Amino acid sequence: MHMADALLSPAVGGVMWLASGAALAASGRRLRRNADDRLVPLMGVIGAFVFAAQMINFAIPGTGSSGHLGGGLLLAILLGPHAALVVIASVLTVQALFFADGGLLALGANIFNLGVLPCFVAYPLLYRPIAGDGTSSRRVALGAAVAAIVGLQLGALGVVLQTIASGITSLPASTFLLLMLPVHLAIGLVEGLATAAIVLFVRRARPDLLQRSTGQRSLKPLLAAFGVAALLTGGALSWFAAQDPDGLEWSIEHAAGAELAAPNTATHGTLRRLQQALSFLPDYALPKARAEETPAESSWPNVDPETSLAGLVGGALTLAVVSLLGFGLRRRR
């Protein structure tokens, strides 16, 4: 599922941009060092293949519905993780630019969720050990299924964490996870089936093509991406939170109450927020916490008829002016 600009805060979007940028740069350097110029057209054409393959559906046995390929894991198996990350990033960029899937700020988050996680977590840590040297078709199929499912679960977790940390939605993390993870279990299974079907075919028809990606193993892009993400989440989020305590910070303040107030030194605050941002299942969103929040919300300072009306009138006026300017510019041409 593509993350959207509308759900991101600049801090989270920027952090994910830098994290994905670091991983892409590390992969790009690795590719340049290998200096295999056959890869240039190959990556382009295989990217076009994934682009087309995403639009071909197959029937899912016994359900009456249909699914299609995402492609991150397949690319890693065919090209190796470094080239795969560059290819999947380019596919996501074209989708963001031409089909409004996601958005330009969310592109960093999407490359991380759908590129870095399958290529540098699911592929080396799950597919490679399970599939082994690729001589057993059963192990290849099992490896593809497990890696695809785990990769998509991680991606869904990424979407949830990025959305919650941005604080645009009121959806509690636990509910959002309950909505996203089962859906992506199904999507991951479909991805695994599709990946296994294609890899097994290629293995029968042209086993030499699968040799390309074996041998080289490096977790550097992954470490680069996670390092940047961790550092910046602490730094940037705490800075933004200090400016404008909303969303995550705001609900934590309300849920925890005053008795949890920690010593208010800058270092402590940064570490506390870092820990909050990195905690896996933040429990501040449980029903009890929300119940405590409600009285605070009802005394929201902005409930003011005068401001409400002024906002409505001014908004309508702005829209009218902007539309007139837009149409005026069109006319003039």
Place this chain on the structure above:
Amino acid sequence: MSRIDAALRELRSLEALAARDTPLARVDPRAKVLVTMAFIVTVVSFDRYSIAALLPLALFPMALAALGDVPAAPLARKLLAAAPFALFVGIFNPLLDRAPMLVYGDLAIAAGWVSFASILLRFALTVGAALVLVAATGMHPLCAALGRLGVPQVFTVQLLFLFRYAFVLGAEASRMTVARELRSCGRGMALAAYGPLLGHLLLRAFERAQRIHLAMLARGFDGELRSLWAMRWQGRDTLFVLAWCAYFVLVRAIDMPLAAGRLLLGAA
């Protein structure tokens, strides 16, 4: 028409829009990329309950669409097609965040509806701006601009190759699926057919890449793509960037719609 053909037509239509000579097409692509990124960051930096304060920013995509002569109907169609995820996540806000926020006489509007409307507005603004950027610039100038702005060449070249061969492999994939559909009496594709069909497409892709590589070598390819097309940054490009950024800062700093509304109500 199959989904692949529809997608290829979308790609082609935006690229065709970009090929025309409009006032916006003459602006340096780097300027357009920088301003669009600044715009998107400005939009998402507003707090979650902003609606009226965001509206002056609609001037940017509307003015650019006008200057670039980008028709509104296809943009709106794309926006609608891409909306479901923002809708899905946003629709929980009205259910969960019920504190009243705006009051009009007896009518109180919950904060959740306000933030939901804000999400939809942000979505339309950010995505609209990105689409206008592509429709007014085109893929080749855009990639050249990204390269000049510091994006590694391995990525810009990859984008250009992907864009070029999406049409070739898309047409091939479309022919294969149509051929299968004509012979399968309306049945969906079983996994047993899916693997070989996509596998063959993949093998053809590998072979095509090999032919392209040989053709490139025959023309002196040494790992780098060169272009004769030169970008020239002119004074008006600086003006374009500075004027828009100043406008974004102004809109971010002063809630003009609220001030205008107060002024009108005060005068009445």
